Amino acid sequence: xxxxSLTPTTRSVATQFDLSTGLAAGTASLRRxxxxxxxxxxxxxxxxxxxxxxxxxxxxxxDMGVPSLETEIAYGTSVTYPGRVGDEYFMTKGHFHTRLExxxxxxxxxxxxxxxxxxxxxxxxxxxxxxxxxxYVPGRxxxxxxxxxxxxxxxxxxxxxxxxxxxxGTIETKGFRKIVVERDGVPTLQDNPRWQS
Amino acid sequence: xxxxSLTPTTRSVATQFDLSTGLAAGTASLRRxxxxxxxxxxxxxxxxxxxxxxxxxxxxxxDMGVPSLETEIAYGTSVTYPGRVGDEYFMTKGHFHTRLExxxxxxxxxxxxxxxxxxxxxxxxxxxxxxxxxxYVPGRxxxxxxxxxxxxxxxxxxxxxxxxxxxxGTIETKGFRKIVVERDGVPTLQDNPRWQS
Numbered sequence: 001x002x003x004x005s006l007t008p009t010t011r012s013v014a015t016q017f018d019l020s021t022g023l024a025a026g027t028a029s030l031r032r033x034x035x036x037x038x039x040x041x042x043x044x045x046x047x048x049x050x051x052x053x054x055x056x057x058x059x060x061x062x063d064m065g066v067p068s069l070e071t072e073i074a075y076g077t078s079v080t081y082p083g084r085v086g087d088e089y090f091m092t093k094g095h096f097h098t099r100l101e102x103x104x105x106x107x108x109x110x111x112x113x114x115x116x117x118x119x120x121x122x123x124x125x126x127x128x129x130x131x132x133x134x135x136y137v138p139g140r141x142x143x144x145x146x147x148x149x150x151x152x153x154x155x156x157x158x159x160x161x162x163x164x165x166x167x168x169g170t171i172e173t174k175g176f177r178k179i180v181v182e183r184d185g186v187p188t189l190q191d192n193p194r195w196q197s
Numbered sequence: 198x199x200x201x202s203l204t205p206t207t208r209s210v211a212t213q214f215d216l217s218t219g220l221a222a223g224t225a226s227l228r229r230x231x232x233x234x235x236x237x238x239x240x241x242x243x244x245x246x247x248x249x250x251x252x253x254x255x256x257x258x259x260d261m262g263v264p265s266l267e268t269e270i271a272y273g274t275s276v277t278y279p280g281r282v283g284d285e286y287f288m289t290k291g292h293f294h295t296r297l298e299x300x301x302x303x304x305x306x307x308x309x310x311x312x313x314x315x316x317x318x319x320x321x322x323x324x325x326x327x328x329x330x331x332x333y334v335p336g337r338x339x340x341x342x343x344x345x346x347x348x349x350x351x352x353x354x355x356x357x358x359x360x361x362x363x364x365x366g367t368i369e370t371k372g373f374r375k376i377v378v379e380r381d382g383v384p385t386l387q388d389n390p391r392w393q394s
Contacts, residue, residue: 009300009335012314012322017304019329064333070267071298071336073356101268103206107214107304107354117209125209132216134354136261138206139268157304157331159270159356 004068004162015064019109022079022155029060032093034085039172040093042179042193043086050085057081058090059145061158072162078106080113080147080154087181089113094144094176096120098165101139104158108133111154114180114187117141124178126189129154142171146180148187201265201359212261216306219276219352226257229290231282236369237290239376239390240283247282254278255287256342258355269359275303277310277344277351284378286310291341291373293317295362298336301355305330308351311377311384314338321375323386326351339368343377345384 017024034047035055041047062076083090094116097104106115108129115135117125119142127135129145137143147154179192214221231244232252238244259273280287291313294301303312305326312332314322316339324332326342334340344351376389 008298008337009333010337012312012324012335012338013331013333014324015331015333016327017329017331019306066300066333071296071358072300073270073302073333073358075302075304075331075333075356099268101205103263103269103359105270105272105356107272109216115209127209127211130213132214134210134212134214134272136206136210136212136263136270136272138209140205140207141209157354159272159302161268161270161358162300 006069007067008069009067009072017077022077022109022153024062027062029062031060032058034058037093040175041085041088043088046086056083058083059092066162068163068165070161070163073159074162074164075157075159078145078156078158080145082147082149082151082153084182087183088179089146089148089182089187091146092144093168094142094171096142096167096170097160098167099163102161102164103139104137104143104160106135106137106156106158109155109157111147111149111152113148113154114146116144116146116176116178116180118176118178122177129156142176144176203266204264205266206264206269214274219274219306219350221259224259226259228257229255231255234290237372238282238285240285243283253280255280256289263359265360265362267358267360270356271359271361272354272356275342275353275355277342279344279346279348279350281379284380285376286343286345286379286384288343289341290365291339291368293339293364293367294357295364296358296360299358299361300336301334301340301357303332303334304354306352306354308344308346308349310345310351311343313341313343313373313375313377315373315375319374326353339373341373
């Protein structure tokens with residue numbers, strides 16, 4: 001990621017996203033192969049096997065380079081591909097905002113899944129994604145997209161304050177308190193055995 | 198519209214929008230019949246006739262009641278219906294943000310049209326809307342959605358800083374410097390004969 005500008009935008013920008021793939025031709029996405037998720041999945045053995053078999057692309061998203069100012073709106077699409085590591089669904093790393101109070105809005109364009117949200121104090125909230133459903137992530141909540149479909153990518157459009165920033169480190173170090181696994185074919189919220197207080 | 202809260206959100210909110218209509222069942226939209234657009238169209242006679250024949254719904258959009266704070270994200274969908282007043286396409290009133298510097302992002306979900314943007318100094322920018330195309334409206338630019346299709350609604354999803362606010366008065370009083378009319382079947386940018394400096 002480039003260093004964000006502090007100069008306000010003065011020109012409009014149009015970007016063509018493909019609503020069926022979530023991708024914008026000619027714009028570089030940030031790609032997260034499964035190997036980039038080391039330590040994030042509960043089943044470390046299943047993770048090692050999965051990466052060894054094929055280090056597939058687990059998700060990708062866009063950073064459109066919007067200035068880091070509270071008057072600007074960072075935005076883009078996020079595509080989480082279908083798959084599992086053991087019983088746990090493919091998901092994004094998830095993050096807090098560096099400006100912790102900054103909220104975020106998601107609109108699900110296609111696919112199905114869950115938004116897992118967690119405050120520093122441990123309050124956990126979960127909302128469903130399906131096509132056309134918006135999910136408002138309140139300020140102070142870390143958030144992670146989880147694809148619960150076995151076949152379809154989960155495609156969302158997101159927008160948040162330009163100065164929000166990303167704090168990935170807290171989740172990389174501690175994890176979320178909860179994970180979502182498939183039990184008898186149903187997405188199920190469980191305590192994360194690897195969570196560190 | 199209710200008075201916006203200054204208390205940050207603490208709960209997630211999910212809303213189901215119908216991607217084919219742009220509407221959220223059970224959530225009240227703000228509806229703008231053609232009669233609400235008095236003085237906005239260049240051809241006053243055509244406007245009077247059109248309203249007398251049938252005061253159709255020209256556009257509607259949502260105010261989801263997000264707190265008026267820079268850390269929050271106001272969002273919703275906007276649906277501009279197909280139609281014309283004389284040669285001029287159906288459009289939204291358009292507005293500046295009260296916090297003039299606040300930018301806005303739009304994602305076109307379906308239909309086709311234009312985003313007309315204008316700064317207080319008179320710089321005019323125009324971007325095309327079509328399905329999947331995002332348009333970033335820079336801070337300081339008034340913006341108006343224009344539906345150039347003869348048959349399809351123009352449906353967009355929008356997001357802007359929670360504290361941006363709406364200044365409709367400036368456009369209601371002065372208008373935009375430019376209008377978009379159909380000439381030989383093609384959307385064409387022209388000077389607004391009713392614009393007041």
